[in-house]
Amino acid sequence: MDLITLGRIILKNLKWLILFPLVTTVVVIFLTRSLPKSYTSKTVVYTGIASGYDITTGDNSRIDYFAVNNAFDNLITTIKSRETSEEVAMKLIAQHLVLDSARASVIGKEAYAIFKESFPEDFRASLTVPGDFDATFKKIKAFKNKSVKNKLEQLLASSNPLYSIKAISSGMSVKRISNSDMIEINYTSIDPGVAQHTLFFLANGFMQRFKGLKGTETSDVVSYFEKQLQEAFNKLQESEEKLKDFGVNNRIINYQEQTKYIAESREELQKELYNQRMNLEAARAAIERLETKMDDRASLLKNNKEIEQKRKQLAEINMLLTNAELYKEEEHVKDSLMRESIKIRADLRDYAERSYGFKYSVEGVKSETLLDSWLKEVISYEETSAKLIVFQERKKEFDELYDKFAPLGSTLAQLEREVGIREKQYLEVLHGLNNAQLRAQNLKMSNSLSVLDAPFFPIEAQASKRGIMVIGAFAGSLILLLVIIFAKEFLDNSIKTISRAEKLSNLALISAFPYRTPKTEKHYDFETMESSLLEQALTTLHLETQRVDPYKPTYLVNIFSLREYEGKTYFSLKLMEKLDKINGKILYLVPDNDDFDFPDSSNYENLTILPYEITPKFVRLKSWKDLVTEPRIEESLDNYSAVILELPSISQTSLPSDIVQAADFSMCLTSSKRVWTQADDHLLHLYLDSAFNKTMILLNKVHPDHLEGLLGEVPKKRSALRKTLKRIARLNFNKV
Numbered sequence: 001m002d003l004i005t006l007g008r009i010i011l012k013n014l015k016w017l018i019l020f021p022l023v024t025t026v027v028v029i030f031l032t033r034s035l036p037k038s039y040t041s042k043t044v045v046y047t048g049i050a051s052g053y054d055i056t057t058g059d060n061s062r063i064d065y066f067a068v069n070n071a072f073d074n075l076i077t078t079i080k081s082r083e084t085s086e087e088v089a090m091k092l093i094a095q096h097l098v099l100d101s102a103r104a105s106v107i108g109k110e111a112y113a114i115f116k117e118s119f120p121e122d123f124r125a126s127l128t129v130p131g132d133f134d135a136t137f138k139k140i141k142a143f144k145n146k147s148v149k150n151k152l153e154q155l156l157a158s159s160n161p162l163y164s165i166k167a168i169s170s171g172m173s174v175k176r177i178s179n180s181d182m183i184e185i186n187y188t189s190i191d192p193g194v195a196q197h198t199l200f201f202l203a204n205g206f207m208q209r210f211k212g213l214k215g216t217e218t219s220d221v222v223s224y225f226e227k228q229l230q231e232a233f234n235k236l237q238e239s240e241e242k243l244k245d246f247g248v249n250n251r252i253i254n255y256q257e258q259t260k261y262i263a264e265s266r267e268e269l270q271k272e273l274y275n276q277r278m279n280l281e282a283a284r285a286a287i288e289r290l291e292t293k294m295d296d297r298a299s300l301l302k303n304n305k306e307i308e309q310k311r312k313q314l315a316e317i318n319m320l321l322t323n324a325e326l327y328k329e330e331e332h333v334k335d336s337l338m339r340e341s342i343k344i345r346a347d348l349r350d351y352a353e354r355s356y357g358f359k360y361s362v363e364g365v366k367s368e369t370l371l372d373s374w375l376k377e378v379i380s381y382e383e384t385s386a387k388l389i390v391f392q393e394r395k396k397e398f399d400e401l402y403d404k405f406a407p408l409g410s411t412l413a414q415l416e417r418e419v420g421i422r423e424k425q426y427l428e429v430l431h432g433l434n435n436a437q438l439r440a441q442n443l444k445m446s447n448s449l450s451v452l453d454a455p456f457f458p459i460e461a462q463a464s465k466r467g468i469m470v471i472g473a474f475a476g477s478l479i480l481l482l483v484i485i486f487a488k489e490f491l492d493n494s495i496k497t498i499s500r501a502e503k504l505s506n507l508a509l510i511s512a513f514p515y516r517t518p519k520t521e522k523h524y525d526f527e528t529m530e531s532s533l534l535e536q537a538l539t540t541l542h543l544e545t546q547r548v549d550p551y552k553p554t555y556l557v558n559i560f561s562l563r564e565y566e567g568k569t570y571f572s573l574k575l576m577e578k579l580d581k582i583n584g585k586i587l588y589l590v591p592d593n594d595d596f597d598f599p600d601s602s603n604y605e606n607l608t609i610l611p612y613e614i615t616p617k618f619v620r621l622k623s624w625k626d627l628v629t630e631p632r633i634e635e636s637l638d639n640y641s642a643v644i645l646e647l648p649s650i651s652q653t654s655l656p657s658d659i660v661q662a663a664d665f666s667m668c669l670t671s672s673k674r675v676w677t678q679a680d681d682h683l684l685h686l687y688l689d690s691a692f693n694k695t696m697i698l699l700n701k702v703h704p705d706h707l708e709g710l711l712g713e714v715p716k717k718r719s720a721l722r723k724t725l726k727r728i729a730r731l732n733f734n735k736v
Contacts, residue, residue, distance in 0.1 A: 046182055087200045095133060
C-alpha cells in the first residue's frame with residue numbers, strides 16, 4: 001500500500017476519524033470530572049538475599065544470580081499473595097474499629113464516612129473490643145473463618161476502595177531496587193493515613209509470613225532427618241548387638257588372627273607329632289637292642305613291679321609337664337612337676353640298680369653302663385609316649401576347633417557387612433541432618449528482613465491522571481478506528497481493482513467503467529472518465545475484430561456476465577452511444593426486461609436497439625438472426641456492420657453454444673463490488689469451453705480512485721494543497 005492509497009483511505013473515512021475520537025474524549029471528560037484524589041506512601045525493606053553472610057560456604061563472594069532472582073520472586077509473590085492482602089485488610093479494619101471518630105493521622109473524614117457506610121453500628125459493635133487492637137483483630141479473624149459467606153467475606157471480595165482485596169492488590173506495587181538487597185513497596189489509596197498504615201501492616205505482615213514459611217520449610221526437613229537418624233541408629237545398634245552376641249557365643253575376639261593362630265598351631269603340632277613319633281620309635285628300638293645285650297636280666301627289669309610302677313608315674317608326670325608347657329602354666333607349677341619327674345627318675349634308677357646284679361653283660365660290656373643306657377632310653381621312651389598322647393589330644397582339640405571356626409567366617413562376614421552398611425546409612429543420615437541444621441541456622445541468620453525506610457504520611461496528593469486518561473481516550477479511539485478501517489480494507493475480499501480482476505479471471509482486461517454515486521459525482525469528472533474508458537474499449541474491440549477477418553461484412557460481439565446485476569445493459573448503452581457516432585450500422589440485441597426502459601432507436605443515427613425474449617428454445621438457437629423477430633429488421637440484417645449481442649447471466653440461463661461459437665469477440669462484464677468465487681471460475685470455464693474467439697474482461701462499478709492504472713491522473717476536483725501533497729507522495733518534485 002503506497003502513501004497515496006493510504007491518504008485516500010484516511011480521507012474517505014475522515015468524518016469518522018474526527019467524530020469518533022471527539023465523542024470518546026468528551027465522554028471520558030464527563031466521566032472523570034469527579035475523580036477522587038490519590039495518595040502514595042513508600043517503604044524500603046532490606047532483605048539480605050543477595051549479599052547476606054552464608055555459613056554453609058563461609059563467605060559471600062560467589063553469588064548465584066538464578067537463586068537470588070528466584071528468592072526475590074518468592075518474596076514478591078508472598079507480598080502480593082491473597083492471604084497477605086487479606087490479613088492487611090483485617091488489620092486495617094481492626095485499627096479503624098477501635099477509633100471513636102476520624103483521626104487525620106489514621107483515617108480522614110471522607111474515608112471514615114466510607115468506613116461507617118461499610119460497617120453499620122450493630123455490625124461494628126459485634127466485632128469491636130474497645131481500645132484493644134489485638135483482641136479486635138482476633139475477633140475479626142474468628143468472625144471471618146466462622147462461615148464461608150458472611151458480611152466480612154463479602155466486604156473483602158467487593159470493590160470497596162479501602163478494605164477489599166482488590167483495592168489492596170491494585171494499590172500495591174513491589175519492585176527490587178536495581179541489583180541491590182532492597183525492595184521498594186508503594187501503596188496508593190484515597191486517604192493518606194490509610195496509605196501509610198496499610199503499608200505498615202503490609203510490611204510487617206509479609207516479613208512475619210515469609211520468615212514463618214522459610215522456618216517451616218527447614219524445620220520439617222530437620223525433623224525428617226532426626227527421625228531417620230534415630231531409625232538408622234536403632235538398626236545400627238541392633239546389628240552391632242548381633243555381631244557382639246555372635247562373637248561371645250563363639251568365643252571370637254579377632255576372627256582373622258584366631259583362624260591364623262589355629263592354622264599355624266595346627267601345622268606346628270603336626271610337625272611336633274611327627275617328630276615325637278620318630279623319637280618314640282627310636283627309643284623303642286634302643287630299648288630292645290639294650291635288652292638283648294642284658295640277656296636274662298632284662299626280663300627282671302621288665303617284670304619288676306616297682307620299676308613298672310615308677311615308669312607309669314614317670315609317664316603321668318611327663319604328660320602333666322607336657323600339658324603345662326603346651327598350655328603355658330605358671331612357672332611354679334612346671335617347676336614342681338619337673339622336681340617330681342627328677343625324683344621319679346632317681347627312684348627308677350635305684351630300683352633298677354638293685355634288681356640288676358651282674359657286672360658284665362654277655363658281650364662283656366659293663367653292667368653299669370648298660371643299665372644307664374637302658375634307663376636313659378626308658379625315660380626318653382616314657383617322656384615321648386607321654387608327649388605323643390598329649391599332642392594327639394591337642395591335635396584332636398585343634399581339629400574340632402578348626403571344624404568349628406571354618407563355617408563361622410561367612411556368617412561373621414555377613415554380620416560385619418550388615419554393620420558396615422548400617423553404619424554408612426547412619427553416617428549419611430547424620431550428614432544430612434548436619435546439613436539441614438546448618439541450612440536452618442543459615443536461613444535464620446540470612447532471613448534478616450528489616451524495614452530500612454518506614455512508611456511515611458503522604459502530605460500531597462498524586463498528580464491527577466485525568467489529562468492522561470483524556471489523551472489516552474482520544475489516541476486510543478483514533479488508533480482503534482484506524483485499525484478497524486485498515487482491517488476492513490485489507491480483509492475486503494471483493495474484486496475491487498483491475499489487477500485483481502485480471503488475476504482472478506485469468507482474462508486480459510479490455511477496459512473498466514466507473515461507479516457513480518451522488519457523493520462521488522461532486523468530486524470526479526465522470527463524463528471525461530467514461531469517454532476515455534469507452535474509447536479504450538472500442539480501440540481494443542476494433543483491433544480484436546480486425547484480427548479475426550478485416551473484410552468480414554458483419555461482426556458479432558457477445559457481452560455476457562457470470563452473475564445478475566453486473567451492469568451489462570447500462571455499460572452496453574454507453575458503448576452504443578459511442579458506436580453510433582462511428583460510420584456503419586449497429587444492431588444491439590438485448591434481453592427484454594420489463595423493469596428497464598430502453599431508449600428509442602429513433603434517437604440514434606446508426607444504432608438499432610432490439611429487445612429479444614428468452615424462451616425455452618433459447619439454448620438451441622443456431623444463429624443470432626434467430627433472435628430477430630421484426631420483419632422490417634429481418635429484411636436488412638445484412639446491412640449491419642456489427643451486431644452487439646447482450647447475453648443473459650450464465651448463472652441463470654443456459655446459453656446457445658452455436659451463437660457463442662459464432663461470435664468474433666466476447667466481453668465478460670464483472671462488477672468490482674462483489675467477491676470472485678469458485679462458482680465464477682466454473683461458470684467462466686463453461687463459456688470459454690464453448691467459445692472459439694477472443695474473450696476479455698471488463699471491470700464495472702470501479703471506484704474512480706482505482707482507475708489510475710487506465711486513466712493516469714483521474715479527473716477530479718483538487719485543491720492546490722492536495723495536488724502538491726500528491727506530487728510529494730509520488731516523489732515528483734519538478735513542479736513543487
